[in-house]
Amino acid sequence: MYGELALTTRTSSDTFVEFERVQKSYDGETLVVKDLNLTMPKGEFLTMLGPSGSGKTTCLMMLAGFETATHGEIKLDGRPINNIPPHKRGIGMVFQNYALFPHMTIAENLSFPLEVRKIGKSDREAKIKRALDMVEMGAFGGRRPAQLSGGQQQRVALARALVFEPELVLMDEPLGALDKQLREKMQFEITRLAHELGITVVYVTHDQTEALTMSDRVAVFNDGVIQQLAPPDELYEQPANSFVAQFIGENNTLEGEVQEIRDGIAVVRLDDGGLIDCKPVNVSRPGERTRVSIRPERVEFNKSRLQKGVHTLKAEVMEFIYMGDIFRTRVRVAGNDEFIIKTRNAPDQVRLEPGAQIEIGWLPEDCRALDA
Incomplete structure (x- = not known):
């Protein structure tokens, strides 16, 4: 097919x-x-x-x-x-x-x-x-x-x-x-x-x-x-x-249910109750289960870089790893302990300690509502 x-x-x-x-x-x-x-x-x-x-x-x-x-x-x-x-x-x-x-x-x-x-x-x-x-x-x-x-x-x-x-x-x-x-x-x-x-x-x-x-x-x-x-x-x-999302490159997923679809945006209620906007790919109607896909490099937690109007979710830092050109941060968010954020090594990049409470966000077009 x-x-x-x-x-x-x-x-x-x-x-x-x-x-x-x-x-x-x-x-x-x-x-x-x-x-x-x-x-x-x-x-x-x-x-x-x-x-x-x-x-x-x-x-x-x-x-x-x-x-x-x-x-x-x-x-x-x-x-x-x-x-x-x-x-x-x-x-x-x-x-x-x-x-x-x-x-x-x-x-x-x-x-x-x-x-x-x-x-x-x-x-x-x-x-x-x-x-x-x-x-x-x-x-x-x-x-x-x-x-x-x-x-x-x-x-x-x-x-x-x-x-x-x-x-x-x-x-x-x-x-x-x-x-x-x-x-x-x-x-x-x-x-x-x-x-x-x-x-x-x-x-x-x-x-x-x-x-x-x-x-x-x-x-x-x-x-x-x-x-x-x-x-x-x-x-x-x-x-x-x-x-394809899981097989190609590193990928984050969050489970949820479609609340509504309007103007090319799917509003998804995550299993922990949070709401996020996504691009509807494999969903077509409210009530459908979905697996939301977000690439690690599209996620942001620096407040100065988070854009206005973007949904943010509360997250807890589990691990912060220095990898030379990038930092790799593992957080717990919406019930997922393996949510990864990749940020480039830049002078204004915040270094985080395990246990820190942060807010993370991304643009709706970087978030895809796929099949469950």
Whole structure:
């Protein structure tokens, strides 16, 4: 349902990858992917994001040809590919475990997909050199995978996926085995290469930061369904439902009931009796239960910064943590002991002690009344 609603309207000529009412079941009863409708234009970097078992990797494997759709059709550049074997789809693949041949040199690993495509020796050598130079591994062609670090092996795996100049590259958790610093560097490298070469990328991860920093659009999966498909900033600032709000970034929630909806504002009475104004997203009438969503950086407690006319709530400070560029304050408010406030480290920022009684507030447009 959400997958169909969230799709950006595109002309058919603009579509390069298309899933049309695709379903997948392994046992004939339980659907791992449910009625997926998804289109991608050429040159887009799309990330499939979601928890384990949400269906994202199954979608990638169906696109690659390693899994067969139970129902529906998958098209590449307007051509149905359901019955085309993986090696004839012309798709590059990068996996978390690199999947390099250990008995071959790096140059031989890159040569393999070119030999399969019957490309001549001189052309092969030129393409191998270009691909290795692209990932800054030009001096390592004579080494074997065991002589390289994890990060170097992943660069080689990326070069092998790009060496035959595919229009579509699929990546399944490719940076999961790398340490944080190297992972961040590779995120930048992959994004840069994708945009420079103009290739289309479908990237699977459960790492939300990776998805937000690398993607043109992100498809958030849960229970075999796309919950929301949108650019990263829209996904974070305007989550379509409670699952997306909780899964993407840090998020505060308060439980309550809708009192009235007027002029694009939902008045919500929280379970502790307090009233707040919110943007109605998944609510439509008074009496509905709702889960209110507010991002930690949108909450303010400095009186000088609280705007007039904004509802404020009384809160008790539970914890105040210095984190360098920001302060992270945990408070108890409206029955929630895990309500987080993030404030930048500024000269006028108040430092709080546990037990302090404060008032907190936020703008109504930063507060979203979602499904309960």
